Amino acid sequence: MPSVPSILLAGCGKMGGALLDGWLASPTPPRLVVLDRHRTGSDDDVRIVRTPSEIPADFQPDIIVLAVKPGAADDTIAALGAALGPRLARTAILSVMAGRTCASLSEAAKKAGADIPVLRGMPNTPSAIGAGISGFYAPPAATEEQKTVCHDLLFAVGDVVTLDNEKDLSAVTAISGSGPAYVFLLAELLEKAGITEGLSPKIARRLARGTIYGAGRMLDDMPENADELRKAVTSPKGTTAAALEILMAPDAWPRTVEKAVDAATKRADELAN
Ligand SMILES: NC(=O)C1=CN([C@@H]2O[C@H](COP(=O)(O)OP(=O)(O)OC[C@H]3O[C@@H](n4cnc5c(N)ncnc54)[C@H](OP(=O)(O)O)[C@@H]3O)[C@@H](O)[C@H]2O)C=CC1
C-alpha cells in the first residue's frame, strides 16, 4: 500500500462529512474520492462524485470508508462492485455504520464480486474538529497493513479504542457514537432552564456552552475521577447539592442514563444484519 492511502468515502452526510472535515484538516490527508449523491464541487484535495460510474478510471481505493445508513449499505456495495470490478481486488472496507456486522457486509461484498475484508470503526461527529473518539475492530481476515491504515484514518481525527470483540461495538455506539447527542441535549436543556430563570437567551446559551466546554476540558486535562470533580463543585448544603439531590435520585439520571444507553445498545444490535 502506498504511504498516502487512496480512500473512497462512500456516503458524505453527517458522519462522513465530519470525517472528511477532520481528514482535510489533518497534517497528512489521504488521497480522497467522495461518493455522495447530494454533494457537489471538487477541489485539489478531494474529488467528489455523485455515482460510482463517475469515479475516475485510474482510481483504485485501498480502503472504502462506508458511511451510508445501515439499510443502504448492500445497494451501495453492489453499485461499487459493478462500477469498480477488478479495481477492488486489494481493497478493504472500513464500515463506520451502526450495527452492521463484518460478516454481513463481507457477504454483501462477496455478492458484488469482491471477496474483501471488512473492518469496523464507530467514530463520532467531534471528529470534524479532530476531537473524535472511535471504537475500532479488525477481524482476523484483515491484513496488518489494512488494520494500520484503518486505525490511522480514525486516529487522524481523534482518539481510538481498539476492541478485541466486535460485539462490544454496540455498547461503544451507545456511549460515544451517540454520546455527543446526549451532551448537546444537556446544552439545550441548560440553556432553556436559564431562560426560564430569567436570563436572556444569549446569556443562557453562552453560559450553557461555556460550562460544558470547561467541564469537558477538565475531564480531559485532569487526573481526578469524574465523581471527584463533581464533589469539588458541591458545597455542603449549597446550590449544587440542591440540584444534585434531584438529578441523582435513583429514578432520575442514574436510572435514566442506564436505560437510554441500554436502548441504544439494543438498537445497534437490531441493526446488525
Ligand atoms: N451521525 C452520526 O453522528 C454517526 C453516524 N454513524 C453512522 O454513519 C452512517 C451515516 O450516518 P449519517 O452520516 O448520519 O447519515 P446521512 O444520511 O447524513 O449520510 C449518508 C449519505 O450517503 C448518501 N448515500 C447513501 N447511499 C448512497 C449511494 N449509493 N450513492 C451516493 N450517495 C449515497 C445519502 O444520500 P440519501 O440521503 O439520498 O440516501 C446521504 O447523503 C450510519 O450508518 C450511521 O450509523 C456513526 C457514528 C456517528
Ligand SMILES: O=C(O)[C@@H]1CCC=N1
Ligand atoms: O443514531 C445513529 O444510529 C447513529 C449511530 C451513532 C450515532 N448516530
